Amino acid sequence: MLTTRPERWDRVVDAIIVGSGGAALTAATMAHDGGAEVLVLEKASLIGGTTAVSGGVVWLPGNHHMAEVGISDSREDALAYLRRLTCGHEHDPAVLETFVDTAPEVLSYLEANTPLRMQPVANFPDYFFAYDVPGKKSGGRSCEPLPYAVGDEIPEWRDRLVTRGTLMSLGSNTMLAEDFAEPTEELKAELARREAQDIRTKGAALIAMLFKGLLERGVELLLETPVRELIVVDGSVIGVRAEANGQSIFVAARKGVVLACGGYEWNKEMVRAFIGYEVQPLSPPNNVGDGLVMAMEAGAQLANMTSYFGQPAMFDPEISRDGELVPQFEWGRGAPGSLIVNRTGARFANEAMPYNDFPKAFGAYDATQNEFPNEGPGWMIFDQGVRDSTRILSMIPGRPTPDWVPVANSIRDLAALIGLDADTLEATVATFDENASQGRDPLFHRTELGLMAPGAVRPLNQGPFYAVVIWPGALGTNGGPRLDTNGQVRGYRTPVIDGLYAAGNTAASAYAWAYPGGGATIANGMVFGFRAGRHLAAQPARDI
Ligand SMILES: Cc1cc2nc3c(=O)[nH]c(=O)nc-3n(C[C@H](O)[C@H](O)[C@H](O)COP(=O)(O)OP(=O)(O)OC[C@H]3O[C@@H](n4cnc5c(N)ncnc54)[C@H](O)[C@@H]3O)c2cc1C
Known part of the structure; x- marks a missing residue:
């Protein structure tokens, strides 16, 4: 400043x-x-x-x-x-x-x-x-x-x-x-x-x-x-220093400056500091918190710092920019023969809930165990019925399954492939299936609540079984x-x-x-x- x-x-x-x-x-x-x-x-x-x-x-x-x-x-x-x-x-x-x-x-x-x-x-x-x-x-x-x-x-x-x-x-x-x-x-x-x-x-x-x-x-x-800096004289914002063609330009504002330069979702350090866990950015990459820094330097009060407009994210090895994978919107969340588990292999939220809210479940703190059990990535687990009917990233119904997708004939084998505890994942799917066969989800109310309308469930009963990584993401x-x-x-x-x-x-x-x-x-x-x-x-x- x-x-x-x-x-x-x-x-x-x-x-x-x-x-x-x-x-x-x-x-x-x-x-x-x-x-x-x-x-x-x-x-x-x-x-x-x-x-x-x-x-x-x-x-x-x-x-x-x-x-x-x-x-x-x-x-x-x-x-x-x-x-x-x-x-x-x-x-x-x-x-x-x-x-x-x-x-x-x-x-x-x-x-x-x-x-x-x-x-x-x-x-x-x-x-x-x-x-x-x-x-x-x-x-x-x-x-x-x-x-x-x-x-x-x-x-x-x-x-x-x-x-x-x-x-x-x-x-x-x-x-x-x-x-x-x-x-x-x-x-x-x-x-x-x-x-x-x-x-x-x-x-x-x-x-x-x-x-x-x-x-x-x-x-x-x-x-x-x-815009790189505000110019603040005697407590009043009177202009900015911007850059054009690598040169500084100084622009005065007789009435004021409006910072409308997006959030900080591409600034990993800020995300870690304010939100507290890894969140994948889904916007264009210029939103790195320039406005936030300028406002803080000028003495702004802050609010809502742990929050973001959420949207679950996935990665597709076929989509990268400058050698880095580009986070993609989720696909298929809440499909009836699917569920989402955390790193322990347990479900942790209603998979059909609004896209802003589902990612927030990744940040939950377990005060009893003193840990963050849902910290990303999670895994979306689904069966052949979903594979046959739902596009997920570059995995398209009727076309060969891409090499990067883990596939196994049993939930136990799938757990081994993706490094989850096989007993836990098997128990999670068994409980889900048992309730789903009665059209219920007593744990997370998926059949009662969801984005705009209640979600749906169906047992994962048609092997083989598939897994795709899912992260919290931010619009x-x-x-x-x-x-x-x-x-x-x-x-x-x-x-x-x-x-x-x-x-x-x-x-x-x-x-x-x-x-x-x-x-x-x-x-x-x-x-x-x-x-x-x-x-x-x-x-x-x-x-x-
Ligand atoms: C694929 C996708 C679909 C979405 N669909 C919807 C939807 O339908 N409805 C909805 O409400 N939300 C939607 N969202 C979210 C929504 O797009 C954003 O929340 C919203 O557009 C943010 O608007 P903004 O004006 O605050 O910032 P932005 O639109 O991000 O604009 C900020 C601008 O500031 C510029 N900037 C950054 N730093 C500087 C600097 N130092 N100097 C000058 N310029 C700077 C950036 O380059 C950018 O152009 C979607 C998001 C995505 C990614």
Whole structure:
């Protein structure tokens, strides 16, 4: 952190937005519309961060599209649902309320004032719809972007916008709703049209539409320009030192800086220090905690540091980058003839629970035995029935089993192959099978609870048996600077740090570790990006 003014400023603007994901581009839009001169600085060579490779789903309770699918919502319902899921651990109840109060306006404002267009994802309930929780909805809160014709609308930027998401299980140019639809001739023709016209979907569409809105406003975005340090003079954040072409550039911000540069999931040391166990990152690799370091240096209060937006991860030896395996999304978790065990060979959680929550079970501490019995990796064990019906990484039904997959004719032999205690694994599978044959899971309630709907069980009764390693993974971390309701960063020494805002995965999530429904992470970022940009623009310009 620099604590004196540089000898010269290379640029002077009102607002510096750090990052170009959903949180950042929303903040930039609002700062501009509030009258601020805005500069967006992005470290990567592509626009959009994790948001651009994501499903692009945004969870906005009370949004105006809910009526189109005949679902009503209310502040009370949304808050009752969220409060039940946070279990009272939100870092500030007022910030949680602000999320609910602002969410509808974010979508209506952006649809009215930018090219962004969204629709509710059909048949997509809140993630805890199968649970006995208040305020849950059967759909409508999760919206997804409509396809966007990047080829027609912003052809000069097409190579600097992500083309397709990294989610292997989903199509590259389908909408989420279409991923689960019948592959009709009409849909195939539509997908061919999208390919031909460079029409993008999901997170790539979300970012492209928000970015087009910034282009229309004349907001400048510089790629390959990482922000390295804040410039903080007399307790006020007045600018940043960034790097461009290997040179330092000093940019002043008359009104403020918004840190919207993602989480720290790619920073192994930070993950170890804050979360406490190994978690595999699933986002693009630039999110190494730059925003967190800058906020800490400026004296930010932190919150939610042990948490992250979870997603179980797997490794496929056929997918690597620069000689290193790249963590992949899980496949097949909760398939009826499968279960997941820890390093002792015991089950440890309901395999069908929401993807944010399952990874957290890997971090459980056993105070009786003084150990972490579930520390990764775990093993997903499944039978031939699952092998024949479910794709798992590059293991595809009907095709030869890849060499890297352990296969054995008995559970005992499988245990020996993967180094687990054979007696324990055999007993685990026997108990599971006995209960599953009666359609029950008294240990972990898999037949009663699961993501959106109860899970299912079936005995593992068709050998041979297979095993795949499964790890806790992160879509992004969600601990960081504690915000007030305006998206300003709170300080330890002062109520807020003058001139410093944060949004998205750089900041502490409004809903603690909870992931209430599809799109909750991007929504958290867009809502507080929205508030930060608007508040920042309304501040008097400081004499830099
Ligand atoms: C495959 C996949 C699918 C997902 N699907 C969904 C979904 O449908 N809905 C949902 O809600 N969530 C989803 N998630 C999670 C979601 O994408 C992220 O939580 C969210 O996009 C984070 O947004 P953000 O704006 O905080 O950060 P990001 O989108 O990660 O943007 C941060 C940006 O900051 C840049 N940056 C980092 N350091 C610096 C620096 N020093 N200077 C300048 N720039 C910097 C990064 O390069 C990056 O571009 C998904 C995640 C993955 C991986």
